[in-house]
């Protein structure tokens with residue numbers, strides 16, 4: 459039985475996952491470590507509503523276990539030394555340099571973790587890959603760990619996380635499945651069983667799937683590629699709907715009722731974002747290319763090409779509708795996060811739409827219930843195409859949505875936050891320049907109601 463777990467990386471995956479393990483396994487001591495002192499301090503904040511990651515229901519769960527069997531710390535070495543099982547939950551961004559730039563996953567953080575574990579470990583350890591990784595990363599980790607020469611034995615497991623942000627707590631409490639990949643040797647199977655035992659504390663046995671390491675690693679990439687493909691497929695149809703007079707919502711409903719297709723993940727939008735979809739598909743494309751499978755690579759790359767097109771198309775349509783110029787015009791952004799119920803903005807469509815409009819000299823004013831100005835400017839500054847001073851002068855971020863819309867030429871809805879539906883839209887209309895446009899990138903708002911008020915309303919795909 460495992461008594462002591464350490465998780466390296468206190469981010470969107472490591473934080474929530476460990477909070478649930480600690481809640482469901484009160485006999486296991488769980489320590490989450492991170493190099494980022496500010497992040498750890500926020501996880502330890504006396505006011506639990508200040509934890510660094512916003513997820514519905516998460517702060518209550520952290521409050522329950524923190525200080526009992528859940529700990530957040532920057533003492534990485536100490537936590538590694540004490541643990542029998544170490545989860546690696548560090549980020550694996552797309553490489554921004556060198557071979558595979560813009561496509562391959564940058565494994566430097568993973569490698570640093572492996573080297574640190576190798577250096578510190580004095581007793582046998584089970585190392586669990588939690589981060590999404592390219593197929594065969596486990597063997598690289600194993601190589602590093604096995605060549606330390608200090609006699610410690612390591613078992614490497616792959617245990618990809620399938621939680622979606624915004625619903626992390628419910629996904630972790632009742633997962634569709636838990637996937638654990640391990641080595642077929644006796645020791646490997648023993649390690650798999652120890653991790654199965656951890657999850658069995660709350661997950662039904664028939665939902666815990668064990669496979670070999672490579673199948674587990676590739677399943678995660680495949681799941682994300684299939685999900686993203688559905689979004690790009692329906693978004694491709696949205697453009698055709700706009701040209702033909704069909705309504706993409708009606709099409710989605712009609713096809714979704716076919717049980718072979720299913721109704722989920724058919725919401726047409728301004729484009730998918732998030733830390734996983736684009737990164738994982740690029741990674742898949744890169745892996746396929748590196749095996750010389752060019753048709754396979756091109757097939758999956760099209761999902762990304764379609765998504766980029768959808769974001770650009772949304773921005774171009776705003777410009778075209780506003781009489782072919784947005785120069786000096788105020789465009790109000792409702793939402794910046796890549797989806798509702800999260801404060802995560804990685805790869806959010808809002809960033810790219812803003813970039814496009816700013817390069818046409820628009821003035822952008824942003825409101826998001828969970829994202830602050832610092833983050834929004836950081837996201838824009840990060841783009842190679844933009845510079846800091848232009849971002850500062852072109853973008854304003856306010857905590858009041860009504861102020862954000864005041865004197866705007868148009869509103870763009872970028873995130874499907876529920877609260878947007880409850881606004882006093884008459885009041886917003888009265889404060890805007892006329893004609894007052896709404897570009898609903900999430901098909902969130904009520905078209906009839908808004909048109910009755912006087913808005914010119916445009917959704918995606920109709």
Ligand code: UDX
Pocket residue numbers: 619620621622623624682685689722723724725726727728729730731732733734735796797
């Ligand atoms: C995804 C996977 O769902 C999850 O299993 C994996 O562990 C990590 O990647 P996440 O990125 O957190 O999760 O959110 P998800 O709900 O998948 O949404 C991704 C993006 O697709 C969002 O921008 C969302 O708005 C968009 N989307 C999703 C659509 O535009 N339409 C849909 O129908 C569904």
Ligand code: ADP
Pocket residue numbers: 466467468469470471472491492493494497534547548549550567570571589733
């Ligand atoms: P994810 O969405 O995969 O959880 P995040 O970026 O939210 O990604 O979290 C990853 C965390 O891992 C970050 O907080 C980062 O500081 C941390 N991290 C990266 N490398 C190391 C390392 N070598 N040791 C400890 N923490 C690390």
